[in-house]
Amino acid sequence: MRIGYPCVSRLTGRTTNHETILRAATPEKLRALARQNLADLREILRHNLAHGWLLFRIGSSVIPFASHPVNTLNWQAEFRDELTDIGAFARQHDMRLSFHPGQYTVLNSPDPEIVRRAIEEIAYSAAFLDALGMDTTCKIVIHLGGTYGDKPAALGRFVETATTLRDSLRRRLVIENDERCYAPADALWVSERTGLPVVFDNLHYAANPGPGALDDLLARVFATWKPADGVPKVHFSSQAPGSRPGHHADYAHPDEFRDWLVRWSRFGDFDLMLEAKAKDAALLALSPDPLTLLPAP
């Protein structure tokens, strides 16, 4: 089992998401930001290795505005040395890297232009992982999108688009249950028709469990991961106390964390992304080693 966190290291103050606003996005600025993001990514991976954290989500702004026409950089060529070095380091230490495009990346929109832009964002994320030389266990996590008042039709559009994606994108795509529209059972329905693996998020599940018994859902979710996909990935977070449901807490609640760890481990090996606002500081707070919380094999 590997463990990790997304995008930003609070402990080192480094982030893979240095960005700018569109108006200020000159090639020089975009180049400088990308260089800084890659340098920070390199340092974050070094820092993570020292702590034994082998999972990391790269921020979608690592190459700012990469899927937008304003970015005309040939970033694969310009940063080939940095990308090669980062990829070699990650592979040498058996790290697993990922992307998680945000709320604006919607593959099932009725608007073809929105779908086209979503595919552009996925294509850029895949191109970045390709440039690092990472295998297909390194994934791009997305949600299923909106419902538009007609869930079956919306899910049908997702399946249609996902199955016609070119192979270099589809083999990296994985789908996650969300807190509002699509529960694990919906993601499984899509997975059966697309072959896409399913990421299980405990906090989204709490807000939107949908039909099915939890252990049955987990068994089916874990089974969606084939050998080429690597071991299943799960997202863990605790509810922020006193905040609206679905808000991530600063830290993981240790008892809840242990309970989910034990439950997931019944279905086989897996990797865990801790989505806490304190990021790696939240992982450190679970020290000396969260893996010792697992029952002995």
Next chain:
DNA sequence: GGAAGTCAAGTCTCG
């Protein structure tokens, strides 16, 4: 020079 307002994108909910 510090505070406040604004910033690519989509969808849903609330008033």
Next chain:
DNA sequence: CGAGACTTGACTTCC
């Protein structure tokens, strides 16, 4: 039907 939430640092404008 329009505003706000989602999330957040960076940039611009205003005082």
